[in-house]
Amino acid sequence: MSSRELTALRLERTFAATPEEVFDAWTSPEVLARWWAAQPAWTSPGCEVDLRVGGRYVLRMRDENGRVYAVGGEYREVSRPRRLVYTWCWEGTDGPDPGAVSLVTVEFHPEADGTTVVLEHSGLPSEQSRTGHETGWIGTLENLARRIFDADERS
Amino acid sequence: MANQAQLDRTFAACAHPIRRGIIERLGAREMTVGEATCDFAVSKPSISKHLRVLEDAGAIVRVIDGRTHRLRLTEHALDDAQQWMSDQRAIWERKFDVLEDYLAQQRARRARDSMSEAQRDSDAAGGRERGSARRGKDAG
DSSP: OOTGGGOOEEEEEEESSOHHHHHHHHTOHHHHHHHHOOSTTOEEEEEEEOOSTTOEEEEEEEOTTSOEEEEEEEEEEEETTTEEEEEEEEOSSSSSSTTOEEEEEEEEEEETTEEEEEEEEEOSOHHHHHTTOOOOHHHHHHHHHHHHHOOOOOO | OOOHHHHHHHHHHHSSHHHHHHHHHHHHOOEEHHHHHTTOOSOHHHHHHHHHHHHHTTSEEEEEETTEEEEEEOTTTTHHHHHHHHHHHHHHHHHHHHHHHHHHHHHHHHHHHHHHHHHHHHHHHHHHHHHHHHHHHHHO
């Protein structure tokens, strides 16, 4: 199996702005709060960002019943305006993936007409990947699911 | 939301190249154990272990037909994992949407600011001209 197939969840989009603008917006608490108010009736009671290697971030959202969901992590690499790496972990025991730590890598590529953001979210806990386990099984699953079951996945 | 233990089992089932290889082969059609596991260059006990992990995860089923063991993929073998994946994708797609809106607003604000700045500059320039004309008049 090629390394390409072993890539994690990957998204790409081009924005009409400089890498600096996109990088700053990516980490801006204002953008994070808007993003995190996931449904119209939901609110984001606050985001904390300590943008430096080893610094932490926390994003919170509150649903219409007042229940708060939080995700947080630690910045592993902060290279403005080219690259950002951070861990991703749902807090509490009733989140979508309690206790599972995953890794988010964001690259900002300058283009003639803007900046292409390439995001990779790999689900394997970093502790495991350090000990040499297989990485990128998410992408494999996605490929497999698409190929084998011909699921209607958005391309 | 998917059952966490089941999700763990599904991802674990896919977390090995031999097990992924078996899943891929069975994606084409039902096979005998021999067909599905040949050429992996590992011992028989090791193959048995991988098959057990896949069976425990509910990814494959074994149909025993006399002395022949046949393997096939379960119909919804990877559904829960795939659902999890598309949930993650939706989260990030939304961030891209928000970012796009935000950057467009920033751009519009900058354009507005530079227009009103140009307006101020031209007003100020006009004022200076008027001022110097006045000063000229005063001097005269």
